[in-house]
Amino acid sequence: MATDVTTTAPDTTQAASSKTSVNDLCAHCGLPVPKGLINPEADRQFCCHGCEAVYAVIHRLGLTSYYRLKERQAADRQPARTTGAGYTAFDHQAFIKRCCEDRPGGLRCTDFYLEGVHCAACLWLVEKLPSVVPGVIEARLTMHKSRVHLTWDPAVVELSQIASALDSLGYPPHPARDVAASAIVTSENRRELIRIGVAGAAVGNAMILAICLYAGYFTGIERQYETLFRWVGMGIALIALAWPGAVFFRGAWSAIRTRTPHMDLPIALGLTAGGVAGTVNTVLGAGEVYFDTLAVLVFLLLVGRAIQRRQQRRSADAVEQLFRLTPVSARRVDGQAITEVPIEALQVGDTVELRAGESAPVDGQISLGESKLDQSLLTGESRPVGVTVGDAVHAASINLASTLHVRVEATGERTRVGALMRLVEESTRNKAPIVQAADRLAGWFVAVVLTLAIATFAVWLWLDPAHAVDHAVALLIVACPCALGLATPLTLAVAVGQAARRGILIKGGAALERMARRGTILLDKTGTVTLGMTTLARWHGDESIKPHVAAIEAQSSHRIARAFAESLGTEDDTCRASEVSQTHDGGITGKVDGKALAIGSTDFIRGCVSAIPPWADDLISQITHDWLTPVLIACDGEVRAVAGLGDTVRPDARQAIDNLRRLGWRIGMVSGDHQEVVGHVADTLGLDPADTHGGVMPEKKVDLVRSYTQQGPTVFVGDGVNDAAALAGATVGIAVHGGAEASLAAADIYLSRPGLASITELSRASGRVIRSIRRGLVVSLTYNALGVALAAAGVISPLIAAVLMPISSLTVLSLAVSTRAFADKGDRP
Amino acid sequence: MSVIYIVLPIAIVLAVAAVAAFIWATRTGQYDDMDSPALRMLNDEEEPRA
Structure with a gap:
């Protein structure tokens, strides 16, 4: 059903297939094929179903050039994935209204985020869409965002068909719901670039004129030419001030209105002083002009800010991409028929179908079926909860066992998750603005420089009235806080870039600054300290039947079965299971090598064997005591092994927590899970019981975090929807690998690699960043102090001041760029 | 030297013109995506069928 793409090209070119002489590499992605999947009869091998399906589609459509393109590039290999979903929700009126835009000529356009885009050949394949699906006018892929812009003719083709075509090529699409917002970002980017471009052009031209004037200064210049150069220079500089430089004046104005010291204020003052003095001198035809300096100043400051913003946006984009990968449609039950509709189209009173493995799109009440729900994302509770008709289901909880029908009670913002999200917004809004070190300094800086300038002017007016203005202006120029303004943003930008290469995505540089002061780190339990999923934690008994168990469990998609299959692996492919059957009461049976195996809960096994031996009973109670789920394995009617499954602590957690403690952090744990479970985990990690909080409702988490922030800086590390408000409320919120959309949106920092080790790195790096910023500030302040002293003494003329000023900027610039916030390269094991 | 009165306006x-061209290029989105066009150029060398 996924491959309902209209074929336009017959299967003519099979040239590429002759390359698959290496028999154990996947014909599509080039990865090694697992032994168990090699089919000796076939000419081509595939590592997975996805690759096989995509390979067939590509050939059917005559797009085999894809493989030639791929071979030419040493691209990273990645197996293809198709979902086979119908995407019919994309044709719904509500979806079209929400996510699509109309274009002239009856065309429509929308944006999709694609999974699986990784190389130039992918770009080619995706952009070939118009030749493969009639009705698609254009497909433009932006590589670094994996975002495709589609234009199509709704009279010829439906969006769902385009979506399934992308899916069948191995790029499952996810709608981008921020088309308007991203258009704003794009136009903001363009305006920024234009400002830099104009400022750069002004610098170049003002510089040429300034060189003429400097040359004339030493060798003599006719009066008329000097006047011409000065007037033209003034024109250029005033354009630079009025157009690209306007950002600083606007910033300064808002700083005055809100009475907060801001870097823009001294900058605007310096620009005004230089501009006015230069203009007056030009008009009078005497004295110095500083137009080239002013243009350079505007240009450098704009570049510094642009670099910082770009780095942060890159991190934000990466995070954004992750949270597009969430379901956007639901299956509505209308009598007998089931239709896929976008979430926006659901109304209170509708009934939706919720299959096993899906997460609930709405809040509601179960009207049919019974199942188990994993609510860990919402509440932090690690154990699944059994539910039946009449029980409540909250959006974002995952249905584990069997299909349910849910009567919708609340959608969108009115769900419990929606309410939590409002809490997140509130916390974010109420977050005390952290005044960056440079901004704090700026306040003082302005006051001091202005006082000194006035004093210089007054004193020189008395000593030598003819030069009083010159000396005061020289002071204002040499004291220009350009370096001060550049040091912080550049150092932060460099650090954010280095962090991104190590899988740490920092959304705002200020978060790094805030991490530098040691305080408390509060960790969420489920998914942060623990793996957040069921794994095989214990195995007691016969080791030799492990491969048999793996072979049977590999055929089931049950949560427990997946845990077995993943933990035991499938290295031994010799075992083949047959007659596998799954029962309702939590058991699975099957035959391997002639032996009949039964795997399941205590109750299930009790029905399969004559008696459960006493040693197994002991183990069961021990496993239950450690908050794990016991699973028994019986072979030919006899219990042979007992396994404990549960959410286990991450292998690196202990090490990471010890390291953080050594760095001076106090470590605590907060979870919505039962106090006993939390206490048990805290115990194994050696955490202080006073800082261990269990059974905390999501709504209360943020209060707890706030009470900690009153004692000092508090870093909260979490992953679930239930953590989102706390993440936003903490001094620094860190979302961990695999976190929910909401937590990614609320956090300041996102760790894209599993484990807690990155937090240690982050803590060290933030210390280094702060030191580097201070170094930059000290250098630029020292420089300024010297310059100011000389100018006040009347030793340097405004001309010399104009030459000295950019040199300090360059020094600070090179200091900032050479910062090594994160040790060495990004490829440490 | 009075040629400067002709040359300078021309230079300006x-x-x-260069700034105007840059602004036009930026506004039409030439600088929006700096990665994909480089790759697209590698791919577009042949069209097996229209």
Whole structure:
């Protein structure tokens, strides 16, 4: 059903297939094929179903050039994935209204985020869409965002068909719901670039004129030419001030209105002083002009800010991409028929179908079926909860066992998750603005420089009235806080870039600054300290039947079965299971090598064997005591092994927590899970019981975090929807690998690699960043102090001041760029 | 030296033209995506069928 793409090209070119002489590499992605999947009869091998399906589609459509393109590039290999979903929700009126835009000529356009885009050949394949699906006018892929812009003719083709075509090529699409917002970002980017471009052009031209004037200064210049150069220079500089430089004046104005010291204020003052003095001198035809300096100043400051913003946006984009990968449609039950509709189209009173493995799109009440729900994302509770008709289901909880029908009670913002999200917004809004070190300094800086300038002017007016203005202006120029303004943003930008290469995505540089002061780190339990999923934690008994168990469990998609299959692996492919059957009461049976195996809960096994031996009973109670789920394995009617499954602590957690403690952090744990479970985990990690909080409702988490922030800086590390408000409320919120959309949106920092080790790195790096910023500030302040002293003494003329000023900027610039916030390269094991 | 009165305006006109071209290029989105066009150029060398 996924491959309902209209074929336009017959299967003519099979040239590429002759390359698959290496028999154990996947014909599509080039990865090694697992032994168990090699089919000796076939000419081509595939590592997975996805690759096989995509390979067939590509050939059917005559797009085999894809493989030639791929071979030419040493691209990273990645197996293809198709979902086979119908995407019919994309044709719904509500979806079209929400996510699509109309274009002239009856065309429509929308944006999709694609999974699986990784190389130039992918770009080619995706952009070939118009030749493969009639009705698609254009497909433009932006590589670094994996975002495709589609234009199509709704009279010829439906969006769902385009979506399934992308899916069948191995790029499952996810709608981008921020088309308007991203258009704003794009136009903001363009305006920024234009400002830099104009400022750069002004610098170049003002510089040429300034060189003429400097040359004339030493060798003599006719009066008329000097006047011409000065007037033209003034024109250029005033354009630079009025157009690209306007950002600083606007910033300064808002700083005055809100009475907060801001870097823009001294900058605007310096620009005004230089501009006015230069203009007056030009008009009078005497004295110095500083137009080239002013243009350079505007240009450098704009570049510094642009670099910082770009780095942060890159991190934000990466995070954004992750949270597009969430379901956007639901299956509505209308009598007998089931239709896929976008979430926006659901109304209170509708009934939706919720299959096993899906997460609930709405809040509601179960009207049919019974199942188990994993609510860990919402509440932090690690154990699944059994539910039946009449029980409540909250959006974002995952249905584990069997299909349910849910009567919708609340959608969108009115769900419990929606309410939590409002809490997140509130916390974010109420977050005390952290005044960056440079901004704090700026306040003082302005006051001091202005006082000194006035004093210089007054004193020189008395000593030598003819030069009083010159000396005061020289002071204002040499004291220009350009370096001060550049040091912080550049150092932060460099650090954010280095962090991104190590899988740490920092959304705002200020978060790094805030991490530098040691305080408390509060960790969420489920998914942060623990793996957040069921794994095989214990195995007691016969080791030799492990491969048999793996072979049977590999055929089931049950949560427990997946845990077995993943933990035991499938290295031994010799075992083949047959007659596998799954029962309702939590058991699975099957035959391997002639032996009949039964795997399941205590109750299930009790029905399969004559008696459960006493040693197994002991183990069961021990496993239950450690908050794990016991699973028994019986072979030919006899219990042979007992396994404990549960959410286990991450292998690196202990090490990471010890390291953080050594760095001076106090470590605590907060979870919505039962106090006993939390206490048990805290115990194994050696955490202080006073800082261990269990059974905390999501709504209360943020209060707890706030009470900690009153004692000092508090870093909260979490992953679930239930953590989102706390993440936003903490001094620094860190979302961990695999976190929910909401937590990614609320956090300041996102760790894209599993484990807690990155937090240690982050803590060290933030210390280094702060030191580097201070170094930059000290250098630029020292420089300024010297310059100011000389100018006040009347030793340097405004001309010399104009030459000295950019040199300090360059020094600070090179200091900032050479910062090594994160040790060495990004490829440490 | 009075040629400067002709050359300087010409230079300024040229500079303004360059800035105008840059602004046009930026506004039409030439600088929006710096990665994909480089790759697209590698791919577009042949069209097996229209």
